[in-house]
Amino acid sequence: MYKYLVLFLFVFCTTLVHTQSLIETPYEPEQDSLKKSEFLKQLGNGFFPTRYFNFDLRYLIKFNQYEGIRTGIGIETNDAFSEKYRINSYVVYGFRDHRFKYSIGGGFRLSEKTNTWLNLSYTDDLQETGSTKFLTDKRFFQFFEPRLLNIDLFHKHITKAVNLEHELSLKLLTSTEFALSKIDPTYAYGFNIEGNTFENFDLATTRIAFQWSPFDEVEGLEKDMKDGYPKFTFQYTKSFKDVMSGDFNFSKIDFRTIHKFGDENNMFSEITLVSGIAYGNTPLTHLYHAYPNNITKETILQRFSVAGLNSFETMFFNEFFSDKFTTIQLKHFLKPFNISQRYKPQMVLITRYAIGDIENPERHQNISFESLKKGYTESGFEINKLLFGFGLSFTYRYGAYHLPEFSDNIAFKFTFNVSL
Structure with a gap:
């Protein structure tokens, strides 16, 4: 529980900092509009983007009859990290079955x-x-x-x-x-x-x-x-x-x-x-x-x-x-x-x-x-x-x-x- 509270605070603070940067960064209006549009597109796809990786929002909060509340976070690298390699993982916890679930994965591109x-x-x-x-x-x-x-x-x-x-x-x-x-x-x-x-x-x-x-x-x-x-x-x-x-x-x-x-x-x-x-x-x-x-x-x-x-x-x-x-x-x-x-x-x-x-x-x-x-x-x-x-x-x-x-x-x- 404590680990997830810390993780939630980290995600929340990162979100505030990144959103604030979108608002305050002194870009030209067209550049600023494009940046915000791309941010909203990523958010609509379930990602909160950062410089080298994106938080996967699909795992933040769910509920079902077996696990009760299911909460966690996922992370996926983006093109700024590498266009040839990628890493994607998530970890979640079910409060009713008291069990962690997770996935660790990655890949590399064979042909562009x-x-x-x-x-x-x-x-x-x-x-x-x-x-x-x-x-x-x-x-x-x-x-x-x-x-x-x-x-x-x-x-x-x-x-x-x-x-x-x-x-x-x-x-x-x-x-x-x-x-x-x-x-x-x-x-x-x-x-x-x-x-x-x-x-x-x-x-x-x-x-x-x-x-x-x-x-x-x-x-x-x-x-x-x-x-x-x-x-x-x-x-x-x-x-x-x-x-x-x-x-x-x-x-x-x-x-x-x-x-x-x-x-x-x-x-x-x-x-x-x-x-x-x-x-x-x-x-x-x-x-x-x-x-x-x-x-x-x-x-x-x-x-x-x-x-x-x-x-x-x-x-x-x-x-x-x-x-x-x-x-x-x-x-x-x-x-x-x-x-x-x-x-x-x-x-x-x-x-x-x-x-x-x-x-x-x-x-x-x-x-x-x-x-x-x-x-x-x-x-x-x-x-x-x-x-x-x-x-x-x-x-x-x-x-x-x-x-x-x-x-x-x-x-x-x-x-x-x-x-x-």
């Missing part, structure tokens, strides 16, 4: 032309069971990640990884990783394979991912990319048994596409399709959920929380797991209400659908769940940016998984949208 990097990392942390991460995903930062508040199903992992990033072109990115992981669920779980029950296990995995953005446009002399749609992401994962002590053979294929059409400053629509299949001896930790965001409480008000960006708001946590699934989300953003120059709330119409199935559910012991083979549907709306970035969300669950109690099908929540 193709932006090819070889990276090494050692991570001792938690991951949400049933979640999937794409290697090629760009860094994503939110001031507030609402879905994290209610997650309680995590597994510990100690992972050593070697990763190769490579740009086949400005519109086609690739990433390949080989990793060794020790997995230890934080909940009572047993994975039964031919009479042998694994409560924790080792994995040796290879992942290869591609992100294709054929409609992105190159802008400016620095070749910044302007997002174009649709975008496509593909990832293949292979786990090897008896390779570096790996316990299971399984494979996973994951796919995602996002399409937007219309004017983002006026009225537009967004469609997101995510699909995955796992085959072989796949433990629950590496199966799929559909990103549920509803807590198991009796009344609507007790379930009142904050809606996620792409989660199923009426689906209860740990209600469904699948080894094959597809979700489709459709959002239609209406033209913002032009109440004043600064106050422009916006309504969004939303429909979500998920379908999936699972083979051999009896292998997963000490945990109960359903499959999605009947198809899950919810629809609703959001009214965003009503006050200080907060809005309201209403969603209704219907179709094959409609619940007998009417109120159990309703999710009424806050929304939160802030950007720099």
Whole structure:
């Protein structure tokens, strides 16, 4: 606790000094404006920049049902430190599980032309069971990640990884990783394979991912990319048994596409399709959920929380797991209400659908769940940016998984949208 107080004071004081320098440094107005603009851009990406390294703000403060308050700091070197080498690390502490988690990593550039990097990392942390991460995903930062508040199903992992990033072109990115992981669920779980029950296990995995953005446009002399749609992401994962002590053979294929059409400053629509299949001896930790965001409480008000960006708001946590699934989300953003120059709330119409199935559910012991083979549907709306970035969300669950109690099908929540 004392160490974190000292660290917080250090970050806070550094922030004050750096911000004050932005205000008081006697630059010409244009130079000063560019400097402040770059600072705000870095801040919007979740970094507080200093001369040779940037503080990673993603780790400052979080909350979930297992760790309680999770706080820490991350550091990443920048181009002023080196354009050929980089170091990135973080350390966090959970006040409910009383445990430090951390990651130490770094990389070096093999080719400037193709932006090819070889990276090494050692991570001792938690991951949400049933979640999937794409290697090629760009860094994503939110001031507030609402879905994290209610997650309680995590597994510990100690992972050593070697990763190769490579740009086949400005519109086609690739990433390949080989990793060794020790997995230890934080909940009572047993994975039964031919009479042998694994409560924790080792994995040796290879992942290869591609992100294709054929409609992105190159802008400016620095070749910044302007997002174009649709975008496509593909990832293949292979786990090897008896390779570096790996316990299971399984494979996973994951796919995602996002399409937007219309004017983002006026009225537009967004469609997101995510699909995955796992085959072989796949433990629950590496199966799929559909990103549920509803807590198991009796009344609507007790379930009142904050809606996620792409989660199923009426689906209860740990209600469904699948080894094959597809979700489709459709959002239609209406033209913002032009109440004043600064106050422009916006309504969004939303429909979500998920379908999936699972083979051999009896292998997963000490945990109960359903499959999605009947198809899950919810629809609703959001009214965003009503006050200080907060809005309201209403969603209704219907179709094959409609619940007998009417109120159990309703999710009424806050929304939160802030950007720099």
